[in-house]
Amino acid sequence: MALRKEDAAKKGSVARFRPLAHAAARSRGSAALPSVLTFAVIVASGGLLLMIEKGMLSSVETPSPRGNGRSLSYLQNARDQAAVDVEAQGIYQSKLESVVTGTVPPGATRGLSNDHNIQREIRNRTMKIMCKQKNMPQNIWSLSPLKRKTLLQHILVNEEHRFLYCYVPKVACSNWKRMLKVLSGALENVDAKGKMDHKADLVFLGNMKPDEIRYRLRHYFKFMFVREPMTRLLSAYRNKFGEIQEYQKKYGPEIIRRYRPGYTAAEAAAGADVTFAEFVRYLLDEDPDRMNEHWMPMYNLCQPCAVQYDFVGTYERLQEDAAYVLEKVGAPPHIRYPERQSWYKPVTKETLHYYLCSVPQKLVWDLLPKYIIDFSFFGYSLPNTTTEYCRH
Ligand SMILES: *[C@@H]1O[C@H](CO)[C@@H](O)[C@H](O)[C@H]1NC(C)=O
Ligand SMILES: *[C@@H]1O[C@H](CO)[C@@H](O)[C@H](O)[C@H]1NC(C)=O
Numbered sequence: 001m002a003l004r005k006e007d008a009a010k011k012g013s014v015a016r017f018r019p020l021a022h023a024a025a026r027s028r029g030s031a032a033l034p035s036v037l038t039f040a041v042i043v044a045s046g047g048l049l050l051m052i053e054k055g056m057l058s059s060v061e062t063p064s065p066r067g068n069g070r071s072l073s074y075l076q077n078a079r080d081q082a083a084v085d086v087e088a089q090g091i092y093q094s095k096l097e098s099v100v101t102g103t104v105p106p107g108a109t110r111g112l113s114n115d116h117n118i119q120r121e122i123r124n125r126t127m128k129i130m131c132k133q134k135n136m137p138q139n140i141w142s143l144s145p146l147k148r149k150t151l152l153q154h155i156l157v158n159e160e161h162r163f164l165y166c167y168v169p170k171v172a173c174s175n176w177k178r179m180l181k182v183l184s185g186a187l188e189n190v191d192a193k194g195k196m197d198h199k200a201d202l203v204f205l206g207n208m209k210p211d212e213i214r215y216r217l218r219h220y221f222k223f224m225f226v227r228e229p230m231t232r233l234l235s236a237y238r239n240k241f242g243e244i245q246e247y248q249k250k251y252g253p254e255i256i257r258r259y260r261p262g263y264t265a266a267e268a269a270a271g272a273d274v275t276f277a278e279f280v281r282y283l284l285d286e287d288p289d290r291m292n293e294h295w296m297p298m299y300n301l302c303q304p305c306a307v308q309y310d311f312v313g314t315y316e317r318l319q320e321d322a323a324y325v326l327e328k329v330g331a332p333p334h335i336r337y338p339e340r341q342s343w344y345k346p347v348t349k350e351t352l353h354y355y356l357c358s359v360p361q362k363l364v365w366d367l368l369p370k371y372i373i374d375f376s377f378f379g380y381s382l383p384n385t386t387t388e389y390c391r392h
Pocket of ligand 1: 124309310311312
């Protein structure tokens with residue numbers, strides 16, 4: 001049922017994008033991506049595509065620790081240049097508006113909203129284009145051993161339904177792990193109470209032999225879930241530094257010693273009151289490939305160029321996207337993705353606004369390049385942290 005729904009949605013999305021492209025261009029695939037859509041991608045990705053083309057990516061991927069503002073000016077340049085083609089953008093805007101205001105047959109959109117379909121299509125194309133650029137890894141074997149190890153440690157295998165799930169902490173991964181245990185018969189139902197064991201009864205791709213890995217990457221359904229990058233970071237901060245003592249003990253003392261002028265010995269020993277600004281300063285100095293998984297960029301965790309995912313779901317559309325995946329892998333119909341736990345405190349728009357605006361603007365601007373690939377690849381726009389916005 002949901003599968004048919006999805007088919008209808010797919011047809012809908014093709015119909016919607018047809019006006020943007022020549023049929024001939026379409027058949028040549030994304031290499032000949034219609035220019036209008038390319039601009040849409042650039043606009044959506046905050047100029048990253050342009051940066052790749054101009055060879056700026058390497059300077060952005062590893063921004064100098066505690067940047068002197070240089071990385072930010074790359075961003076701004078790229079944005080300005082993307083904005084130069086106002087005409088193309090205008091065309092896209094008007095197409096988008098006609099799409100959104102319903103030149104599309106109503107039946108075509110059943111189940112999924114237009115915005116969601118458009119965002120998904122842009123995400124799909126952005127990833128394709130970016131992964132084609134040279135210097136992007138083409139498969140897992142072209143990754144450095146460290147990157148490959150991280151990736152393989154984050155891919156879970158389900159043999160019964162032949163799928164691979166790359167988990168991203170703070171993106172509903174506990175519920176997916178529970179789901180995998182149910183699907184493999186290790187757990188009776190997803191609502192089972194009790195603490196989640198993040199290792200037991202789970203099969204990691206990293207524990208398999210190279211030819212077993214190769215086979216599964218080629219033949220299994222592969223998916224991951226993403227979330228707005230700043231919300232994910234904030235969620236990690238609030239959870240790890242607000243609630244979990246092991247984390248306060250493990251990271252707190254060092255962060256306070258490094259980033260709090262005039263700290264007291266007691267503060268440093270406890271490590272219990274790391275502020276969001278201190279956390280951000282700490283992130284700026286960390287190597288993305290060696291970060292703790294809760295704040296490592298989603299790109300580094302799941303390597304969406306080295307692994308060609310069949311589906312990238314979003315936290316913002318969790319129920320809908322999860323249902324799609326379950327249908328796709330042939331999960332028994334009585335198994336459904338769990339609702340949010342009642343104790344869960346979502347990060348609201350207001351909370352995000354509060355935290356992003358409570359730290360010096362320059363800190364956030366320095367932080368964005370570190371996560372720019374997450375924004376761009378997965379189709380999230382950069383947060384508005386202008387002074388006007390923060391005044392509200
Ligand atoms: C992107 O679109 C293609 C063609 O529709 C599809 O086969 C592929 O699974 C999609 N990839 C993602 C990540 O959605
Ligand atoms: C940011 O927010 C302010 C105030 O709400 C608004 O005037 C401005 O246009 C926004 N900027 C962007 C880039 O969205």
